[in-house]
Amino acid sequence: MTTRHDCRTAFADTLAALASENIRVVAVVNDSVGSSNLKQFRAQFPDRLINVGIAEQNMVGVASGLANAGLLPFVCGASCFLTGRALEQVKADLAYSERDVKLCGMSSGMAYGELGPTHHSIEDVAWTRAIAGMTVIVPADPKETAQAVRLAATTPGPVFIRVSRLPVPDVHDDGYRFGVGRAVELRPGSDVTVIANGVLVHHALEAADRLGRDGISAAVVNMATVRPIDRDAVVRAAERGPIVTVEEHTVFGGLGSAVAEVVVDTRPVRMKMLGVPGVFAPTGSAEFLLEHFGLTAPGIAAAVRALLS
Amino acid sequence: MLSARREPDAAIAAHARNIRRASLRMAHAARLGHPGGDLSCADILATLYFHVLQVDPCAPAHPDRDRFILSKGHASAALYAALAEAGFFPATALDGFMKPLSPLNGHPNRTKVPGVEANTGPLGHGLPIAVGTALGARLQGAAWRTFVLTGDGELQEGSNWEAAMSASQFRLDRLTVIVDRNGLQQGARTEETVALEPLAERWRSFGFAVVEVDGHDVGALIDVFSRLPVESQRPTCVIARTTKGRGVSFIQDRVDWHHRIPTAEELADALAELEDRA
Numbered sequence: 001m002t003t004r005h006d007c008r009t010a011f012a013d014t015l016a017a018l019a020s021e022n023i024r025v026v027a028v029v030n031d032s033v034g035s036s037n038l039k040q041f042r043a044q045f046p047d048r049l050i051n052v053g054i055a056e057q058n059m060v061g062v063a064s065g066l067a068n069a070g071l072l073p074f075v076c077g078a079s080c081f082l083t084g085r086a087l088e089q090v091k092a093d094l095a096y097s098e099r100d101v102k103l104c105g106m107s108s109g110m111a112y113g114e115l116g117p118t119h120h121s122i123e124d125v126a127w128t129r130a131i132a133g134m135t136v137i138v139p140a141d142p143k144e145t146a147q148a149v150r151l152a153a154t155t156p157g158p159v160f161i162r163v164s165r166l167p168v169p170d171v172h173d174d175g176y177r178f179g180v181g182r183a184v185e186l187r188p189g190s191d192v193t194v195i196a197n198g199v200l201v202h203h204a205l206e207a208a209d210r211l212g213r214d215g216i217s218a219a220v221v222n223m224a225t226v227r228p229i230d231r232d233a234v235v236r237a238a239e240r241g242p243i244v245t246v247e248e249h250t251v252f253g254g255l256g257s258a259v260a261e262v263v264v265d266t267r268p269v270r271m272k273m274l275g276v277p278g279v280f281a282p283t284g285s286a287e288f289l290l291e292h293f294g295l296t297a298p299g300i301a302a303a304v305r306a307l308l309s
Numbered sequence: 310m311l312s313a314r315r316e317p318d319a320a321i322a323a324h325a326r327n328i329r330r331a332s333l334r335m336a337h338a339a340r341l342g343h344p345g346g347d348l349s350c351a352d353i354l355a356t357l358y359f360h361v362l363q364v365d366p367c368a369p370a371h372p373d374r375d376r377f378i379l380s381k382g383h384a385s386a387a388l389y390a391a392l393a394e395a396g397f398f399p400a401t402a403l404d405g406f407m408k409p410l411s412p413l414n415g416h417p418n419r420t421k422v423p424g425v426e427a428n429t430g431p432l433g434h435g436l437p438i439a440v441g442t443a444l445g446a447r448l449q450g451a452a453w454r455t456f457v458l459t460g461d462g463e464l465q466e467g468s469n470w471e472a473a474m475s476a477s478q479f480r481l482d483r484l485t486v487i488v489d490r491n492g493l494q495q496g497a498r499t500e501e502t503v504a505l506e507p508l509a510e511r512w513r514s515f516g517f518a519v520v521e522v523d524g525h526d527v528g529a530l531i532d533v534f535s536r537l538p539v540e541s542q543r544p545t546c547v548i549a550r551t552t553k554g555r556g557v558s559f560i561q562d563r564v565d566w567h568h569r570i571p572t573a574e575e576l577a578d579a580l581a582e583l584e585d586r587a
Contacts (some may be wrong), residue, residue: 026448047448053478058471065441068426070372075442088431093438095371097428098420151577154352154573 003166010142060089079105079121109248126253140201183233189219193237207300325355331390370577380435381460433466462494477516482538492554522547
């Protein structure tokens, strides 16, 4: 069994490193010091950890003001509340105002499992992606999370990064270099392309293994940046054949939609979008829910077979 | 080194009249706008830009400038008029108000208009942003101050009270909230809609030092702003008692003038009432 990691560790280590290097970096939280794994950051930089309490609208507004004052805020809070509760502030105070504020949506997707749909964040990519000027990143493992956090600091404007609490194996090797807006092909293939991101990338890789044993050659692309999407990577996939997208998100407006927007505009091919099919999840652990919605290796492999048949 | 203009009361009152006249002309020309709210805050804006704010119109992004955030972004015409009056851009630019592709949108855009600090318009956004700027100044040991002007109706937005709690928690005594307390919101009086009183007590209970002042008395406004912070370790709330549409007899204190547009005849009458009486 491969070792699995909580991406919040890489996130917190990187944020602390950034804060050491750059005096302008501050963290802004909504009473989420523990859940954002920022206790160490607070110990190291007590003045630069701003806790506004349980008040997400204020949190994002304050971050916009901090940026006006010349600081570089990283806003860290449970993704469901950060995006849902403060969406108008994200739109007006950050994106429309062109503020360099970075949003770290913790425990995104269905990581909160049994806590239910109120705490699931399966609309965050659609919501943030719909706003002009946003960069939206869904990292797959600790290496990519760390690099996304680091690159966010130098990417102009607001950046939304999902930071999962679901333990994931490393899907990238040590030499991996993440680039904003650049997809990476993790597995070559010739029959079909699985485009995944976030905590489902390793499931997509495992699905490709299973398909390989059946003689189906499936490429796997990690599309960590949903906006701006890597159009060239999508076109290359479409030239190869059908596309299956896999996301821990509603199929309305997320990765699948972003890929489809490019496909219909360039080289139409058959697609299947895997994700949460527009319903509120039933009770269950995160792992259970991923299986329930067919987002683990067996479900992904079955969807690929169905698409090819 | 930035400094405030410290102009005399009479000069500031003249600037306020110019702001009122320009706002009404802009609304008339654009056939759009919020004249009532523009006129309501003209004296406050004039006092800020011509006596209080340490800003440089030639260096609008100077890092040490005082920050002024217009939370009631629908009073954009008054803000643009004040900025032009203060020299941030030529007054001729006001002719573009709300015209196609003009930088002067119906609500202010900081990336398009020199001197604008925040893209406001949705209500209840200015105070949280102001808390952030004030906190940012303190974190960096900077001396500049933050002022935010809110409408009164907009205090029905809960985000203001989130921000108010954090402002007092952080002891932001370089933050001043000015409430344009004209008593009217879009459709009716605030007290008939969702009552704000006892407003001073509410701000006090949220940890603010509260001062009430006639928001059209330039001398009184100057006096209040010269005493900041009113209490050390506390943010200040200035409740500026105002009249919506102030300065024009047939506009003032009339709810329908929230976004009614003056006809050519009404504009002429209004401008006549606003003639320089000095």
